[in-house]
Amino acid sequence: MGYNVVVVGATGNVGREMLNILAERLFPVDKIAVLASRKSLGTEVSFGDKTLKTTDLDTFDFTGWDMALFAVGSEATKQYAPLAAKAGCVVIDNSSLYRYDADVPLIVPEVNPEAIHDYAKKNIIANPNCSTAQMVVALKPLHDRARIKRVVVSTYQSVSGAGKEGIDELWDQTKSIYNPTDNKPPRKFTKQIAFNVIPHIDVFMEDGSTKEEWKMVAETKKIIDKSIKVTATCVRVPVFVGHSEAINIEFEDHLDEDEARDILREAPGVMVIDKREDGGYVSPIECVGDFATFISRIRQDSTIDNGLNLWCVSDNLRKGAALNAVQIAELLGREVLKKG
Numbered sequence: 625m626g627y628n629v630v631v632v633g634a635t636g637n638v639g640r641e642m643l644n645i646l647a648e649r650l651f652p653v654d655k656i657a658v659l660a661s662r663k664s665l666g667t668e669v670s671f672g673d674k675t676l677k678t679t680d681l682d683t684f685d686f687t688g689w690d691m692a693l694f695a696v697g698s699e700a701t702k703q704y705a706p707l708a709a710k711a712g713c714v715v716i717d718n719s720s721l722y723r724y725d726a727d728v729p730l731i732v733p734e735v736n737p738e739a740i741h742d743y744a745k746k747n748i749i750a751n752p753n754c755s756t757a758q759m760v761v762a763l764k765p766l767h768d769r770a771r772i773k774r775v776v777v778s779t780y781q782s783v784s785g786a787g788k789e790g791i792d793e794l795w796d797q798t799k800s801i802y803n804p805t806d807n808k809p810p811r812k813f814t815k816q817i818a819f820n821v822i823p824h825i826d827v828f829m830e831d832g833s834t835k836e837e838w839k840m841v842a843e844t845k846k847i848i849d850k851s852i853k854v855t856a857t858c859v860r861v862p863v864f865v866g867h868s869e870a871i872n873i874e875f876e877d878h879l880d881e882d883e884a885r886d887i888l889r890e891a892p893g894v895m896v897i898d899k900r901e902d903g904g905y906v907s908p909i910e911c912v913g914d915f916a917t918f919i920s921r922i923r924q925d926s927t928i929d930n931g932l933n934l935w936c937v938s939d940n941l942r943k944g945a946a947l948n949a950v951q952i953a954e955l956l957g958r959e960v961l962k963k964g
């Protein structure tokens with residue numbers, strides 16, 4: 625016996641990837657529904673070797689469905705997730721709406737699987753921001769060994785993190801550069817993204833940081849340990865898929881770079897590729913379609929007592945969103961619903 629699963633936002637980047645991953649990981653599905661907005665009614669999406677047609681979220685009845693994997697923006701989530709939860713269908717949400725709610729667990733299964741048992745307070749579980757998810761997978765095993773005091777992270781985030789419109793804008797703008805009559809001014813992004821980088825993701829906060837940077841701080845604390853100090857600079861780069869992060873970590877205890885490499889080699893969800901030679905590291909294009917968070921360039925930071933630098937790359941549509949959501953669904957099934 626398997627689960628009755630709803631994928632909400634099935635025509636989007638994350639929704640499509642959730643369907644791929646449910647099929648790839650042979651998630652025990654009895655019945656599946658794929659939902660999007662009314663304008664996409666009947667749009668075909670793939671689920672393994674099947675083709676499914678989307679139905680309208682607005683008229684869907686969640687009664688009798690076990691779990692709903694939501695990948696729509698916060699606004700639609702606010703309207704529909706409580707309806708699903710109230711109907712007894714557990715919501716696993718990719719938006720930022722519930723991440724900071726004390727009654728909603730924020731889960732990365734490799735890091736804080738025990739939080740799953742808090743799901744029942746609202747029947748909702750939150751999935752973290754894409755940049756946070758890959759970073760905490762790398763930080764947790766190191767924190768367990770040497771206690772992290774402070775993290776300084778700079779991100780290089782792909783345009784797929786901004787949804788379908790982000791991908792289209794980079795594609796169209798890149799082509800238009802070679803065809804000067806075909807002007808494609810910025811719409812989704814605040815400046816030209818083709819052949820450029822933009823140090824601005826999400827809205828500005830009062831202190832001059834952006835909401836994306838704030839999310840990395842707040843979510844790392846909620847998922848791993850509230851005592852960890854994080855400072856972030858989040859940058860959009862002209863890469864279609866795959867987020868990269870340069871991470872500097874200060875520990876309470878000494879941690880040798882060789883030991884850190886060994887710890888990360890054993891860590892769940894992590895793949896270490898770290899040869900000190902040309903090409904002996906992972907770049908975003910190589911992580912696309914993979915489940916792992918890749919760590920390279922592990923080295924001591926000699927400017928502080930207990931410091932390390934590393935380079936962290938992952939497929940933002942997978943570990944940063946869809947894979948993590950499916951892993952939460954697996955955890956929920958294994959630990960709570962126990963049907964499969």
Ligand SMILES: NC(=O)c1ccc[n+]([C@@H]2O[C@H](COP(=O)([O-])OP(=O)(O)OC[C@H]3O[C@@H](n4cnc5c(N)ncnc54)[C@H](OP(=O)(O)O)[C@@H]3O)[C@@H](O)[C@H]2O)c1
Binds near residue numbers: 635788
């Ligand atoms: N992309 C990432 O790396 C990433 C990572 C973590 C979290 N997230 C979050 O995941 C969510 C989805 O992101 P995405 O990148 O997949 O966006 P996307 O490619 O723009 O897709 C959005 C999806 O939401 C649906 N939708 C939007 N408003 C709706 C409404 N009112 N009713 C029904 N369906 C509606 C769209 O359906 P139509 O096609 O019918 O419009 C589409 O299926 C967002 O909350 C995002 O912040 C994304």
